[in-house]
Amino acid sequence: MSLSILGARVIDPASGLDQVSDLHIDAGQIIAIGAAPAGFQAAQRIDAQGLVAAPGLVDLNVSLREPGYSRKGTINSETLAAAAGGVTSLCCPPQTKPVLDTTAVAELILDRAREAGHAKVFPLGAFSKGLAGEQLAELVALRDAGCVAFADGLGGFHNPRLLRRAMEYAATFDLTLVLHSQDPDLAAGGMAHEGALASFRGLAGIPETAETVALARNLLLVEQSGVRAHFTQLTTARGAQMIAEAQARGLPVTADVALYQLILTDEALEDFSSLYHVQPPLRSPADRDGLRAAVKSGVIQAIASHHQPHEADAKLAPFAATEPGISSVELLLPLALTLVQDGLLSLPELLARLSSGPASALRLPTGQLAIGRAADLVLFDPQASTLAGETWYSKGQNCPFLGHCLPGLVRYTLVDGQVRYQR
Amino acid sequence: MTPTDAKRPLQLNDQGQLRHFLSLDGLPRELLSELLETADSFLEVGARAVKKVPLLRGKTVCNVFFENSTRTRTTFELAAQRLSADVITLNVSTSSTSKGETLFDTLRNLEAMAADMFVVRHADSGAAHFIAEHVCPNVAVINGGDGRHGHPTQGMLDMLTIKRHKGGFENLSVAIVGDILHSRVARSDMLALKTLGCPDIRVIAPKTLLPVGIEQYGVRVFHNLAEGLKDVDVVIMLRLQKERMQGGLLPSEGEFYRLYGLTEQRLALAKPDAIVMHPGPINRGVEIESAVADGAQSVILNQVTYGIAIRMAVLSMAMSGQTAQRQAEQENA
Numbered sequence: 001m002s003l004s005i006l007g008a009r010v011i012d013p014a015s016g017l018d019q020v021s022d023l024h025i026d027a028g029q030i031i032a033i034g035a036a037p038a039g040f041q042a043a044q045r046i047d048a049q050g051l052v053a054a055p056g057l058v059d060l061n062v063s064l065r066e067p068g069y070s071r072k073g074t075i076n077s078e079t080l081a082a083a084a085g086g087v088t089s090l091c092c093p094p095q096t097k098p099v100l101d102t103t104a105v106a107e108l109i110l111d112r113a114r115e116a117g118h119a120k121v122f123p124l125g126a127f128s129k130g131l132a133g134e135q136l137a138e139l140v141a142l143r144d145a146g147c148v149a150f151a152d153g154l155g156g157f158h159n160p161r162l163l164r165r166a167m168e169y170a171a172t173f174d175l176t177l178v179l180h181s182q183d184p185d186l187a188a189g190g191m192a193h194e195g196a197l198a199s200f201r202g203l204a205g206i207p208e209t210a211e212t213v214a215l216a217r218n219l220l221l222v223e224q225s226g227v228r229a230h231f232t233q234l235t236t237a238r239g240a241q242m243i244a245e246a247q248a249r250g251l252p253v254t255a256d257v258a259l260y261q262l263i264l265t266d267e268a269l270e271d272f273s274s275l276y277h278v279q280p281p282l283r284s285p286a287d288r289d290g291l292r293a294a295v296k297s298g299v300i301q302a303i304a305s306h307h308q309p310h311e312a313d314a315k316l317a318p319f320a321a322t323e324p325g326i327s328s329v330e331l332l333l334p335l336a337l338t339l340v341q342d343g344l345l346s347l348p349e350l351l352a353r354l355s356s357g358p359a360s361a362l363r364l365p366t367g368q369l370a371i372g373r374a375a376d377l378v379l380f381d382p383q384a385s386t387l388a389g390e391t392w393y394s395k396g397q398n399c400p401f402l403g404h405c406l407p408g409l410v411r412y413t414l415v416d417g418q419v420r421y422q423r
Numbered sequence: 424m425t426p427t428d429a430k431r432p433l434q435l436n437d438q439g440q441l442r443h444f445l446s447l448d449g450l451p452r453e454l455l456s457e458l459l460e461t462a463d464s465f466l467e468v469g470a471r472a473v474k475k476v477p478l479l480r481g482k483t484v485c486n487v488f489f490e491n492s493t494r495t496r497t498t499f500e501l502a503a504q505r506l507s508a509d510v511i512t513l514n515v516s517t518s519s520t521s522k523g524e525t526l527f528d529t530l531r532n533l534e535a536m537a538a539d540m541f542v543v544r545h546a547d548s549g550a551a552h553f554i555a556e557h558v559c560p561n562v563a564v565i566n567g568g569d570g571r572h573g574h575p576t577q578g579m580l581d582m583l584t585i586k587r588h589k590g591g592f593e594n595l596s597v598a599i600v601g602d603i604l605h606s607r608v609a610r611s612d613m614l615a616l617k618t619l620g621c622p623d624i625r626v627i628a629p630k631t632l633l634p635v636g637i638e639q640y641g642v643r644v645f646h647n648l649a650e651g652l653k654d655v656d657v658v659i660m661l662r663l664q665k666e667r668m669q670g671g672l673l674p675s676e677g678e679f680y681r682l683y684g685l686t687e688q689r690l691a692l693a694k695p696d697a698i699v700m701h702p703g704p705i706n707r708g709v710e711i712e713s714a715v716a717d718g719a720q721s722v723i724l725n726q727v728t729y730g731i732a733i734r735m736a737v738l739s740m741a742m743s744g745q746t747a748q749r750q751a752e753q754e755n756a
Contacts (some may be wrong), residue, residue, distance in 0.1 A: 196636025200448070202548035202572030202607060205635060270435070271556075272549030316527050316557065318547035320570070 002026040003417055004036065008048035008379060012055060012369035013352030019385035023053055025375040028416035032371065048379055052347070052412055056376035057354035058367045060178075060256050060304040061232065062329050064121070065395075067108060068097025073309035073395040075109065078329065079118035081394035083413045083421035085305070088119055089359070089366045091178075094126040095153055099176055101126035101137040103145035110146050118420050119413075120376070122148040122364055124178055126399040127166065133154060133157040139175055149230065149258035151178035154279060158403075161218060164417050167225035176228040176362055179218050181239070182280050186210035186408055192318055193235075193266040193281045201269060203319065206281050211239045219246050222253060230361050231255040233306055234381070235280045237290020244299040254361035256302035257291050258334055258388025260326050260400075268400070274322035275400040276317045278308075295353060302358035303336060303350075309396020327396030332400050333378065334386040334406035341407050375417035384409035391423070432554055437751060440744035443555045443564040444737050446573045447614040453581070461736035462583050462729070468505055469731060478739045479508035485538040486512040487530070489545040491688070494703055494727065495567050496578070499542045502693055502734035508540075526550070530558045538562055540742060548572035563745040567736060571607050577702055578611025580733040582619060584726050585657055588698050593618065596623040598651050598693075599642075600683060601661035601710050602632045604672075608702045609661055613640045627651035627683065631672040648683050652692040660685055660701045663710050676709050686712045690720065698722045 010033060012018075017033070024040055031037060037419070062082055065073035082090050084277040092109065094100035106123050113121035125147030131133045133156045142150070150170065157163035170177055187210040192198040194205025215231070219242065222229040234240055234257050243255045260278070265285045268276040276282060287347040294300040308325025315322050328335065336354060339345050345353070360365025366376050386409050389402035413421035434443040434450070441454065468474055484503040488496055496512060503510040515529060540563040543551050548570030555564040568574040582592075589595055597616055603609045603626050616624050617640065624642040625662065626633065637644060645651030652658065663679060673679050690699065699711075699721045707713045716723060 062501070194635050196639040198635035199636050200640070202570050202610060204571075207635075272552045274553075313525075317525065318545065318550040318553045318569075320547040320549075321526070 003044045004042035005046045005048045008051045008053035009349050009362045010053045013348050014356040014368040025417040030371055030375050051379045051381055053379050054351045055367050055369050056378050057086045058358040059087045060092040060302055060358045062090040062307045064092045071311045075112040076116040076397045079116050081116040081330040084393055085330045085333040086378040088415045091122045091124050093124050099126050099130050101129050103141050124149050124151040127152040128153050131155050140225045149176040149178045154180050154182050164221050167227040171225045171227035178230050178232050180270045181214040181218050183210045192269055193283045197266045208236045211236045215239050229253050233258050235283045240290055240294035255300045256304045257300050258306035259303050272319045274319050277322050277324045279324040302361050303353045304333050309394050310398045315398050327394050328348040328397045331388055332339050333410055334408045337408040377414050379412040381409045424489045426682035429506040436744045436748035441741045442744040442748050444741050445551045445566045445661050447575045447578050447611050452618050458736050459583055459614045460560050462732040463731040465735040474505050475507055477507045482508045482539040484508045484510050484540045485533050486542045489515045498730045499734050502731050534559045542567045563741040573611050574607040575611050576734055577608050578615040580730040581612050582615050583729045592619040592621040595621050596655040598625040598655045599659045602663050603628050606633045617641050625651050655693045656697055658699050660711050685715050687714050
């Protein structure tokens with residue numbers, strides 16, 4: 001099917017393009033930006049005056065919950081929620097039941113995602129079998145089944161000798177690792193950032209060193225093994241600084257941050273609200289500011305939702321007994337636009353952190369608006385606003401932003417030239 | 424964008440009266456003083472031949488204890504009985520939860536039995552807040568201890584003890600000694616002392632037993648017991664749990680006693696008329712010497728007596744605030 005998008009402000013961070021123009025799409029690809037090719041007659045036209053056309057957002061961490069936890073979310077519900085948030089490509093972490101450590105689970109996820117058809121899904125395979133941190137998963141078989149990178153979450157290889165070997169094995173085949181860096185011993189029993197607020201509330205703390213100690217070890221082992229590594233879900237200013245130092249000495253590491261971590265701080269735990277229970281935890285205002293600066297400078301090149309939908313019961317208990325996580329992929333674009341509103345980033349800078357930045361971190365074939373590339377894009381109205389929760393597709397209602405009025409409104413999300421979401 | 428909503432005073436009704444008693448944080452000085460005065464008037468009830476007043480006649484008070492307790496549970500029972508309430512006590516640690524029932528369901532079931540008030544003790548910080556906010560907002564919820572967060576009735580009975588023995592708070596030096604990190608009593612005491620205007624609050628402990636950022640409570644930190652006790656009017660000792668020897672917090676009970684145990688010799692550094700308090704149960708020879716615990720300066724048993732009066736005051740004030748709120752809401756409906 002052919003389509004022309006007329007009169008949008010077209011922003012492609014990868015090429016630096018930012019101008020009012022037309023986009024022409026045929027057979028799922030962008031065939032022209034500007035004048036239509038001679039003789040091209042689009043079957044469908046979208047009048048996009050006043051809208052921004054940008055690469056579809058690429059979210060490096062969206063828990064789809066299937067298989068195993070369909071009470072929290074399904075591939076269908078969560079990919080639709082992602083499309084509503086402007087996302088066209090997403091990575092799903094391996095914390096499923098069974099764990100994504102076999103090709104069968106990878107195939108199941110990819111089949112269901114294709115069937116749902118709301119967004120492109122790129123699974124992250126388990127780095128270790130059962131995420132137990134003892135034995136390598138069959139990384140090459142998983143890669144061949146479609147896993148784009150390998151992750152262990154907050155568990156994983158704790159023994160440095162095993163971790164070193166595992167990294168060397170992954171490096172052999174040029175695989176990418178997605179590393180969470182939180183030392184499980186230093187974080188043991190903790191549920192909130194170790195600071196005055198947690199002390200006042202009697203919540204066991206997770207110190208900054210839980211992140212920085214693990215990060216230091218991981219960076220050194222990455223350097224030694226030569227493996228491609230992406231550091232995910234940073235929470236501390238000091239951690240971002242360590243990434244900056246590693247990049248400055250030439251280590252090709254990349255990093256992402258959870259969007260909510262750029263907005264919320266541990267001050268939100270004042271009333272013990274379980275909506276703010278996340279792992280790794282919300283940190284101090286100084287940490288948030290440090291992370292924001294690292295996003296601005298590009299040390300952190302990707303912003304992800306780290307979407308974790310839950311059923312109501314998972315949050316209906318005293319703070320310590322609740323499950324961590326925030327459901328937020330559905331608000332990715334409008335929530336991220338608050339960073340532009342706050343003056344932290346320009347719109348093209350923000351879109352880079354949400355599309356080309358994450359895509360290049362994991363070498364995903366998306367995140368750009370260019371002739372010959374897949375027509376994955378989002379059209380949004382920067383002048384309108386989104387009332388969070390007015391529509392809601394995720395099964396997880398565990399979102400502290402519900403009821404807030406956020407800037408910008410996603411109007412169309414297109415995957416391979418097909419309108420997958422429209423409002 | 425500021426995503427956190429304006430803080431709602433969960434434990435107060437529209438008139439600013441107590442409707443739950445969850446934490447001393449955010450309660451004004453006038454309310455704490457009123458509690459102390461009310462408790463003072465109830466002390467006389469305990470001295471009567473017939474130890475009853477009819478304030479809670481026809482009301483049902485449910486003690487729901489998810490953690491073991493003797494002193495707190497019994498004094499709450501006595502307090503409710505002296506107010507003429509019907510009292511039920513459930514040790515939930517040994518019943519429903521072992522059958523897989525959630526806190527939410529346990530409380531909802533008790534609410535369905537037309538309970539008017541819950542006294543809750545739970546191992547999780549914020550458990551009482553959770554119940555008051557999400558489970559049974561129309562039942563008065565009294566925090567009988569939640570995790571490390573708070574033990575507000577203990578805090579107030581400690582204040583009553585200090586007030587009765589020292590007359591007030593304005594010119595006092597108070598030292599809290601021992602495992603502050605894990606202590607909900609210490610947290611409630613620090614908040615209460617600060618609100619009531621105590622100018623010199625000291626905490627004395629090794630770094631491993633102090634929470635991060637404790638200075639922000641407005642307290643002075645000492646690591647040396649002798650320095651910290653110098654010229655204080657009140658010494659509050661805390662219980663040291665045996666499990667603290669694991670996890671690298673302390674080398675041994677012996678070394679702790681050597682450094683932080685309250686002996687007669689060390690107590691002599693405080694003012695001559697200083698009082699010694701302890702929330703109990705005490706570990707003789709671990710945090711306190713028997714000669715001190717049983718000595719003339721010890722008011723540890725008085726604390727237990729005052730505990731009943733404080734709990735009577737809390738139960739009656741919260742019940743009246745909750746009833747007023749329910750009536751107001753019914754009239755508006």
